[in-house]
Amino acid sequence: MSDLSEARQARTIARFVEAAVVAIGETGIDRLSVSRIATLAGASRPTFYAYFGEVGGLLAELWLARGAAFLDWLVNPSVSLAAASANEKIELEVMAEVFAVAHRIPELSEVVNPSVGEWWQTRTHGSEYVALKVAWVAAARLGEILTFKVDSDVTQAVFGEHFIWQLGHECQNPPPPLASTPLPQVSDPLATTDSMDRRLLDAAVKVISTSGVSAASMTRISRTARVTTGAAYPRFSGSESLVLSAFENWITEVTEENLSQIGPEGFGPDDFGLFVMAGLQSNRKIWRNFRVETHLEGAINAEMAAAMRTTLRATNDRVVLGLGRLPASPEQKQAIAYWVHTIGIGMAILFNAGLAVDRLDHRMITRDMMGALLNRPLPTSA
Numbered sequence: 001m002s003d004l005s006e007a008r009q010a011r012t013i014a015r016f017v018e019a020a021v022v023a024i025g026e027t028g029i030d031r032l033s034v035s036r037i038a039t040l041a042g043a044s045r046p047t048f049y050a051y052f053g054e055v056g057g058l059l060a061e062l063w064l065a066r067g068a069a070f071l072d073w074l075v076n077p078s079v080s081l082a083a084a085s086a087n088e089k090i091e092l093e094v095m096a097e098v099f100a101v102a103h104r105i106p107e108l109s110e111v112v113n114p115s116v117g118e119w120w121q122t123r124t125h126g127s128e129y130v131a132l133k134v135a136w137v138a139a140a141r142l143g144e145i146l147t148f149k150v151d152s153d154v155t156q157a158v159f160g161e162h163f164i165w166q167l168g169h170e171c172q173n174p175p176p177p178l179a180s181t182p183l184p185q186v187s188d189p190l191a192t193t194d195s196m197d198r199r200l201l202d203a204a205v206k207v208i209s210t211s212g213v214s215a216a217s218m219t220r221i222s223r224t225a226r227v228t229t230g231a232a233y234p235r236f237s238g239s240e241s242l243v244l245s246a247f248e249n250w251i252t253e254v255t256e257e258n259l260s261q262i263g264p265e266g267f268g269p270d271d272f273g274l275f276v277m278a279g280l281q282s283n284r285k286i287w288r289n290f291r292v293e294t295h296l297e298g299a300i301n302a303e304m305a306a307a308m309r310t311t312l313r314a315t316n317d318r319v320v321l322g323l324g325r326l327p328a329s330p331e332q333k334q335a336i337a338y339w340v341h342t343i344g345i346g347m348a349i350l351f352n353a354g355l356a357v358d359r360l361d362h363r364m365i366t367r368d369m370m371g372a373l374l375n376r377p378l379p380t381s382a
Contacts, residue, residue: 009051012041012043012047012051013051013061013065014065015041015042015043016037016041016043016048016051016052016058016061017058017061017062017065017066018040018041019037019038019039019040019041020032020037020058020059020062020094021062021090021091021094022040023036023037023040024094024097024098025090025093025094027300028097028214028296028297028299028300029059029094029097029098029101029296030101030212030213030214030215030296031214031300032055034048034049034055037058053107054107056105056106056107056108057107059098059105059107059108060107060108060110060111060112062094062098063095063098063099063102063108063111063112063115064111064115066091066095067095067098067099067111067112067115068115068119070091070092070095070096070099071115071116071119071138072119073092073141074137074138074141074142075123075134075137075138077165080158081141081144081145081148081155082155082158089148092145093145093146093148093149093299096142096145096146096349097146097296097299098112099112099142099349099353100142100146100292100296100349101212101296102352102353103289103352103353104210104211104212109353112353113353113354116350116353116354116355117353117354117355120134120355127169128360128361128364129169129170129171129364129365130169131357131360132360132361132362132364132365133164133167133365135347135350135355135357135360136160136164136343136365137161137164137165138346138350139342139343139345139346139347139349139350139357140157140158140160140161140339140342140343140346141161141342141346142342142345142346142349142350143157143341143342143343143344143345143346144157144158144342146292146295146296146299146345147295147312147338147341147342147345149298149299149300149305150295150298150299150305150308150309150312151305151308151309151312151313153313153338154338154341154342156334156335156338156339157335157338157339157341157342159332159335159336159339160335160336160339160343160369163369163372163373164365164369166372167365167368167369167372171364171365171367171368172368172371173364173367173368173370173371174364174367175270175273175361175363175364175367178361178363181270181274181363183274183277183278183281184258184261184271184274184275184278185261185278186254186257186258186261186275186278186279186281186283186284187257187283187284188283188284188285188286188287189249189250189253189254189257189287190202190286196225196227196231196235197235199225199226199227200221200222200225200227200232200235200236200242201242201245201246201249201250202225202246203221203222203224203225204216204221204239204242204243204246205246205250205286205287205290206224206286207220207221207224208243208246208289208290208293208294209285209286209287209288209289209290209293210289212293212296212297213243213293213294213296213297214297216239216242216243217239218232218233218236218238218239218242221239221242240301240303240304243294243297243304244304244307244308246290247290247294247307247308247311248307248311250287250290251291251311251312251315252311252315254287255315255318255319256318258275258322259318259319259321259322262322262324267319267322267323267324267326268326268370269363269366269367269369269370270363270366270367272340272362272366273361273362273363273364273365273366273367274362274363276343276344276347276362276366277358277360277361277362279344279347280347280348280351280357280358281358288344288348288351289348289352291344291345291348292345292348292349294308295308295345312341315341316334316337316338316341317337319336319337319340320333320334320336320337323336323337327374328373332373
């Protein structure tokens, strides 16, 4: 290929990449239209297919063009979502969406996972503690970006980031050996009864967790639940009603299961770290992915975002109560509740990209952050 042909090809790909950013910002990543992308790029549909084959190919090119800069933004202490311009926010939201769905689009994961692995090695230097800092900052920012259009109050979660930047390169409050500390017993709250309503709710969650909200038609949900669509419609007016009910039901049950295991003194630093680890186990996989997918939908669906916002704030109120005697102001506790939420979403995305964040002892960083909050060291165990 001549230099001229290569330059022309590069310009065409760049136009399509920019068109993809605009199109995802308009409709969300799961509703991309090849026609719309081609129009925005000033090209034809045949040209699109000749270059990318399918949407997954274009998303892969988008990540190759802008993924590295996005990953660096996630751990850059001099930038923030709040300080980003309108156009910068759109691109950050788009790249977060691409990152979030990569695990279910093979052509995309083939470029995302290796680049994330290289970024991780470069940033963490083989240190577990540095890896924890990188994971927590990146996870919180991913969660903040994906939650912002659902509930803009999530920007309170930056409260936690400030403490992470203050930490050194080694754990100051080492926890007792993990082998002597069992993880909380948590699981995906699948129904133990044969209620048709509950079967439909759980089926919706399963479909969405693997394929996204746009794939959750009443036909597919009913098939997964092994009921007829005729039996489903009297109970739910449509798939959106079913999805919202499933979100409210599952987030309430997950929160209550978590809080039921907290002692009378409330949610402590070790509890926080242990629940992060427990949430990354295989028996919470459906919930992890379902929560991410519903936030992708909430970013473009105002009605769904409003319903999710109400549920999220009610859940945060329960988390605040669970913080118990934590020596923090009510405002700080509310910020911590949002922080817990963002960490859960972001860790799921990092884990799906192949990072072994489930093998890190998260108590190391939760202890040090709590020590920074209290401005004194926590007791250590031999």
